[in-house]
Amino acid sequence: MGKKVTVVGAGFYGSTTAQRLAEYDVFDTVVITDIVEGKPAGLALDLNQSRAIEGFETKLVGVTTGPNGEGYEAIEGSDVVVVTAGLPRKPGMSRMDLLETNAKIVRQVAENVAKYAPNAVVIVVSNPLDEMTALAQIATQFPHNRVLGQAGMLDTARFTNFVAEALGVPVASVRTLTLGSHGDTMVPVPSKSSVAGKPLREAMPAEQIEELVVKTRNGGAEVVALLKTGSAYYAPSAAAARMAKAVAEDSGEVMPVCAWVDGEYGIAGVYLGVEAEIGAQGVRRVVETDLDADERAALKEAAEAVRAKQSDVASM
Numbered sequence: 001m002g003k004k005v006t007v008v009g010a011g012f013y014g015s016t017t018a019q020r021l022a023e024y025d026v027f028d029t030v031v032i033t034d035i036v037e038g039k040p041a042g043l044a045l046d047l048n049q050s051r052a053i054e055g056f057e058t059k060l061v062g063v064t065t066g067p068n069g070e071g072y073e074a075i076e077g078s079d080v081v082v083v084t085a086g087l088p089r090k091p092g093m094s095r096m097d098l099l100e101t102n103a104k105i106v107r108q109v110a111e112n113v114a115k116y117a118p119n120a121v122v123i124v125v126s127n128p129l130d131e132m133t134a135l136a137q138i139a140t141q142f143p144h145n146r147v148l149g150q151a152g153m154l155d156t157a158r159f160t161n162f163v164a165e166a167l168g169v170p171v172a173s174v175r176t177l178t179l180g181s182h183g184d185t186m187v188p189v190p191s192k193s194s195v196a197g198k199p200l201r202e203a204m205p206a207e208q209i210e211e212l213v214v215k216t217r218n219g220g221a222e223v224v225a226l227l228k229t230g231s232a233y234y235a236p237s238a239a240a241a242r243m244a245k246a247v248a249e250d251s252g253e254v255m256p257v258c259a260w261v262d263g264e265y266g267i268a269g270v271y272l273g274v275e276a277e278i279g280a281q282g283v284r285r286v287v288e289t290d291l292d293a294d295e296r297a298a299l300k301e302a303a304e305a306v307r308a309k310q311s312d313v314a315s316m
Helices: 012-024 039-048 095-116 129-140 152-167 206-217 219-227 234-248 293-313
Strands: 004-008 029-034 059-064 080-083 121-124 147-149 178-180 186-188 253-262 268-279 282-287
Touching: 004 012, 012 029, 012 039, 012 080, 012 234, 029 039, 039 059, 080 095, 080 234, 095 121, 095 129, 095 293, 121 129, 121 234, 129 147, 129 253, 129 268, 129 293, 147 268, 147 282, 152 178, 152 186, 152 206, 152 219, 152 234, 152 253, 152 268, 178 293, 186 206, 186 293, 206 219, 234 253, 234 268, 253 282, 268 293
Parallel strands: 004 029, 004 080, 029 059, 080 121, 121 147
Antiparallel strands: 147 253, 178 186, 178 268, 253 268, 268 282
C-alpha cells in the first residue's frame, strides 16, 4: 500500500505544506482538510493541475470537515498527519495568547485522528507549539514517540539564516542548533554551531551571537509584525514537510524537534525541543548532545517553564 499523508488545516501553512509534500513525490496521496466549505477541494484541484508541470505523481485530495468529525474518514490509513489547524498570531500577540482557542481545535482534531488514523505519526505545528504537542498526545492517547512537534527545525533554520547573512557566507556553510521551547525559553546552542567547520564563537564576537539569538527568538514575531495578517508559513512548512518526509522514508535523520523527553539531560516527563532520530514510528530516540553548563541550565529552565503550561492543557 502506498504512503498517505494528511495535512489538517488549509490556511497558508497547511496549503504550502501540502504543496511541498506533493512535490517531493514520495507519497501516493496528500489529503488536505479544512472546516471552510470547498476550500481544501479547490486547493487540491489546483495543485493536481500543477503535476504535469512540476513532474510529480502524488494525488491531492481536499475534504471539508464538520464540527462532529464529518469528512475525517478521508484521512483513514494516513502514515503521517500534520496538524496546522488553529488561529495564527496577530501583531503584538505571543504564542501563549492562542492557548485556549487553539486547545479546543487541536483536541477535536486529535480525537478524530485517533479514530480514523490510529497508526499515524502526528506532527503538530499549531501554537503554542510545546503545549499543543502535549495536548495532541493526551487527546490521541498515542505512544509519546508517535506525537511530535515542529519548532526546532524552524528556529534552527532562522538562526542559520541570520548567521549566514551577518557573515555574508552561504547558508550551506553554516551549522546551528536551537533547543528548548518554541518561544521565550528557546535555547540556541552556540557551542554546537559552526561556520565552514570553524566554531561560531571564533567566527563572530559574543555580543553579535547574542544579538542573533534574540533575533531568532523573535523570528516569528518579526514576520507577523510585517505581514500584519497571519504568520510565517514558507519556512515553517518547509520544516514540517521535511519531518513528514523523514517519517515516510524511515530515514533515521537527526533533527531538532519537540519530543517527549524521558531522562535525557536529566529531564523527564515533558515535551521539549531536543534533537531526535526520526523514523517510521516517529521519534526513534532522543539524541543527547554535549552542552556547555550555561546551555544545559537554560534547557532545564525551558523544561520547567513548559512543564508548568503543559500540565494546564490536560484539562482543556
